[in-house]
Amino acid sequence: MLSGIPLFPVQASTVAPDVDRLYFLIIAVTSFFAIATVIAVAIFAIKYRDDSGEKVGAQIHGSIPLELAWSVIPFIISMGIFVYATVVFFEIVRPPAETMEIYSTGKRWMWRFQHVDGKSEINELHVPKGRPVRVTFTSEDVLHSLYFPAFRVKADAIPGRYSSVWFEATETGEFHLFCAEYCGTKHSGMIGKVVVMEPSAYQAWLSGSDGQPLAVRGQQLFQQLACVTCHLDDNTGRGPSLAGLFGTTVELEGGAKATADDSYIRESILTPQMKIVDGYQRLMPTFQGQVNEEGVMGLIEFIKSKAATARPRPAAAQPTAAPARP
C-alpha cells in the first residue's frame, strides 16, 4: 500500500480504530461549529453590506442568555470529548498483563532493537501479528521518540530512564517507524520499518538467529563484572540474592518500598547508592561506563530468568549485614 497517494494511515493495531474514531468525532464537532460560524459571517457580510459607509448598524449590545449558551454548551461538549479522549489514552498507556518483551536503545540516528532470545536488528523491527508486544527503550544521548504511525503510538526516549510503548499488530506488512523528537543532523534518517509477520513466519525468522539469547549474554556479564561475588543465590553474600527478585516488592533502607522492575534493576546497576536494600551496607560500586545499555538489558533478562529458589528471609543471621532492622 505504499503506491498511490495515501490520504489516511492504515490501521494496523488494536488501538488504531479507537484513535481514529476519536479523530472523526472531533472532526465532526469542530467542523460543525466552524462551518456554522463561517456561514453566519458570510451571510451577515453579504446581507448587511453597505458600500456608502454612512449607514449605522442596529443598536444591539448583547444578550446574556446567548452568551451563557455559547460558553456553557461548548464547555460541556469539550468535557465530553475530554473524557472519551482520556479513556482512549489509558487504553494506549496501560499494556496488557502478558506482553512479548523487546528492548531497544535509541542512539544518535539509529534505533537498535534487541529481541529477548538474542536476535538484534538496527532500524528494523520484526513482530508477530496478533500478540501484544511491549518495547521498553531508553536513549543513550539526547531525546528521541519512538513513533509507529500505523499503530498510533509514540513515546519519548529519555536518557537515564526507561520508556515503553505497547501495541498488538492486526495487519501484516511493512509500516513506518520514525524518530519524532528532534535529535540533530540525521533526525530524519533515524527511521526504519516495522515488519509484522504471521506468528509462524515470525518463529521461522526468529529461529534463524545466530546470537545467543539475551539472558545468556546477561549471565556472562554477571560473571565478567564479578556481580556473582556479592550476589549469591543462597543470600549469604554481601549483596541481596537476586533469585526470583523480578516483580517482587523490596524493603529499602529507611522503610521505603520499591517494586523490582526493569527501571529499579537498571538504577541499582548504574546508580546503586540511590536505593539501598534494608539490612545491607552501601558497598556496591557504580557500573556506569563499564556496561552499555545492551549489557544492562542482558543483565535484566538474566535476573528475570533466575527462578525463585528457596530464599531465606533477610532477617536470618547475616555474617556481614548490620543488625536487622526492627
Place this chain on the structure above:
Amino acid sequence: MSHIAPVKSYVTVFGTLMVLTTITVAAAFTNLGSLNFPVALAIAITKATVVILFFMHVKYSSKLTKFVVASCLFFLACLFGLTFTDYLSRGWFASPRGTTMAGTQVTVGPDAPGAAEKAAPAEGGPEH
C-alpha cells in the same frame, strides 16, 4: 501621601527580623524531622511579609499595589503547584511488571504502603 514612620518603628522591625533569624537558625539545629522544612519556610515567609509591609511601605500604599503583590502568589502557585502535579504523581500509575509509556518511571508499586514515599520523602521521610 506616603506615610512617614518614626525611626523607632523601623528599629523595632529590624529587631523582629533579627529575632526571627535567630529562631530559624536555632530551629535548623534542633531535629524536627520532616517539620524542619515547613518551619523554615514559614519563618522565611513571615520575615518577607514583615519587610514588605513595613520597609516597603505596602501597608500604607494603594489597594492596587497590595493586589499586585498578592497576585504574584497566584503565578508562583501555578508554576510550582502544577509542575509538582507531574513529579509527585509519577510513581502512582503502575502498569504490570514495570515501566509504562513515555518514561513514567515506576519505582513503587500501588499496593506498597509507602506508595508516595519515594516520590515525596520531603513530607514523610523518616529520620534516623
Place this chain on the structure above:
Amino acid sequence: MPEAVAAHAEAHGHPAHAHHPALQHHFETLEQQKEASVLGMWIFIIQEVMFFGGLLLAYFLYRVWYHEAWVEGSNELDILLGGINTVVLIGSSLTMALAVRSAQVGSKKGTVNWLIVTMVLGLVFLVIKFFEYKHKYDLNHIPGANFVFEGPHAPQVQIFISLYFGLTGLHALHMVIGFVLLSVIAWMAHKDRFSPEWYTPVEMSGLYWHFVDIVWIFLFPLLYLVDRTHRLG
C-alpha cells in the same frame, strides 16, 4: 481613576501651582506620577520573583528527588558566613529604609549618609560571598569537568552545587546592580536633587534593595539550614 486628574481639565492642563521641575510633561500631577512609578516598580519586582522562581522550582524538584544529596551538599556550606551575611543584609535593609525616611523628611545629609552605609553593608555581603566562593574553589567543588566530591551521591551533589551557584550568583549579580543603582542615587542626593515632594528615585531603589534582601531571606534557610539536621540526627 485619580480624582486629581479630573480637577485639571482646563484648556492646556496647566496645574494651579507652578510646574514642578520633576513633573514630566505627560503626567497631570506629581501624585499621579508617584503612583505610576510605585506601581511600575512593584510589577518589575513581581517579574523578578518569577525570575528566581524558575531556579527555585529546579531546587525544590531535585530536593524531592535527591534528598540525601541535598543533605550532603547543604552541610558543605559554611553556616557561620551565611548567618553573618543574613544579618548584614537585613541591616542594610534597615539603613536603606532610614535613607528613604530621611529623603521623605528632606534631610539631604541623612539620605546620603544612610545610602553610603547601605552600600558599605552591601559590599561586606559581597566580600563574604567572595570568600565562600573561594573556599568552594579551593576544594574544587566548582561544577564542571574537574568537580571532585567524595560523598556517595557525588553527581547529585554537583546538581546541588550548580543550583547553589546559580541562585547565589544571580542574587550577587542583583546586589552589584543594586550597588551601582544606590551610588547613582547617592550622587543625585548629594547634588540636592530630591525634596520632600519628589524623592521617588530613592524610594524606588529602596524597593529594589528590599526585594534583594527578601530573596536572600528565602535563599539562606533553603540552601543552608533546611537540611542541616539530618546529619546531626
Place this chain on the structure above:
Amino acid sequence: MITPTLPPVTYLNHKYGVMSWLLTKDHKRIGILYMVVVTIAFMLGGVFAAGVRLELTTPQGDVWSADTYNKLFTMHGIAMVFFVLIPAVPAILGNFILPLMIGAKDVAFPKINLISWYVFVIGFIFTVGAMVFGGVDTGWTFYVPYSSSASNTNVLMTGIGVFITGFSSILTGVNFMVTIHRMRAPGLTWFRLPLLVWALYATSFVQVLGTPVVAITLFMVVLERGLGFGIFNPALGGDPVLFQHLFWFYSHPAVYIMILPPMGVISEVIACFSRKSVFGYSFVAFSSVAIALFGFMVWAHHLFVAGISPYSAMVFSLLSYAVAIPSAVKTFNWAATMHRGAIWWKTPMFFVFGFMGLFLVGGLTGLFLAALGLDVHLHDTYFVVAHFHYIMVGGAIMGYFAGLHYYWPKMTGRMYSDILGKLSALLIFVGFNLTFFPQFILGYLGMPRRYHVYPDEWQVFNVLSSAGASVLAVGYVLPVFYLMYSLFKGEVAGANPWGATGLEWTTQSPPLPENFPGQPIVEEEAYDYHKREIKVA
C-alpha cells in the same frame, strides 16, 4: 466637502534628523522604530521559510544539507516567534495607539519605552549575529540535552540574544500595565475602554510574568553549556523534562501574547466596519483576561508524550479544554456583532474575514491536540505545525495586517489603494490555505516535523504546500509596495477616514507630538455608532 489637507504640525515633521528618531521618547515614533525592525525580522523569517519549503518539495535532501536544513527551520522559528509574533501588535500598534486610545500624552515611562526598543535591537543583533556566524540548529525550543551538550552550533549566542530580547517584552508589559491603570482620560472608566486596550492589558500580564521564566531557563542552558553546570544533565541525574516544564511554562502563555492583541484589533475593526457596538462587550473584555490567566495553567499539553505522569497529563488536558472556551466566546461574539450591522467592505474588513476563517480552523484544531488519546499520535507531526501556523499566521499576522491597514491613515495621514489591499488579503488567504491545509493530512499520516527527508508517498502534499508558500510570499510582499507608495502619492486621509468611534480618531492624523490639543474627556460608551451620523470623505 472640502478635501482634507495634511495638518501643519505632526509628530513626524516637528523634529527632523536621525538623532530625533534614535533618541525619541515619543511613543508614536517608537512604534514606527519597532515596525522597521519587525518588518526586517519578518522578511528574514520569510526567507528561511522559503528555504524550508524549497527543500521539502522533494523527498530526498536535494537542495540543502541536513545541517543547513536544521538551521533554516530553527532560525525561521526564532526570527518569527521572538522578533515578529511577540512584538508585532503590542510593540508596534500597541505603542502607537494605546496612549491615543486612552487620551494620554504618552505611555507611563517614555524613557523605559525607548530602552525596551534598544534592548530589542541588541537582542536582534545578537541573534542575527549567531545566524551569520553559522546559525543554530536546536529548533526554536532549545530542548536539552541536545542544546546543552550535543549541538555544536551557536546556541550560547542565540540564547543570550533571546534572553536580552525577553527584557524588551517585559518592559513593554510593565509600561502598558501602568499606563492603562494610571493614565486614562477623565470619564474613561474601565467599561468604556476600547477592547484593544483590554487585550493589551491582559497581554501585559503574560509578558511581565511569563518572560522571566524563559529567561531563567535559557540562563540555565547557557550555564550548563558554557560552564558545565549540571542542572539538566541526565548523566548527573538531571531531568530533561524539567527543562520542558520550565520552557513551556512561558512559551504557551507566549502564544497568548501573540494572539490576544490581534484579537483586540479584530474587535476594533469589526465594530468600526459593522457600524455597531461589539456584541457582549464585557464578555469579550473578560475573555481576554480569562485567556491570559488560564494560559498559565495549560503548558504541559506540549509534554503529553514527553514522560510526564498520565494523571498529570489528565489535569493539563482538562485545563487546556477550559482555556479554549474564552476564545470560542470571542469568535461567536464577533460573528454576532456583524448581525444587523452595516458591513462596509473595505481592506481592514477583508483581513477580518480572513482572520475569522483561519483562526476558527486554528483554534478548533487545538482541540485535537488537547485530546490525550489523539495527541499520542499527533504530537511532533505536521498536524501540530499546521495547527500553530493557522493560529500564528492565520490569526496573529492577519490580525496585525488588519490593524496595520486600519491605523495606517492615522499613522501616516495617507490612504492606500483599497483594491490592492483587498487583493493582498485574498492572496494571503488562498496561499495560506494551500500551504497549511495539506499539512493537516500529512500530520495525521504521521509525517514527523523537522524532517529533512521524508518517505516518497507524501511528496504530493509537500509540493502543494510549497506551491501555496510561494502564493503566500507574494501576498505578504504586496502590501510593502502599496503602503510605501501611499506614503508619497496616497490621498490625504484626514482625522477620521473610517468614521470610527474612539479617542484616537478625534485627533488629527498624523497626530500631534503630544497627541491631543487639550485633555480629552469621555462621556459616551465604547462603540456608540447608533448615536452619531457618519460623513465619510
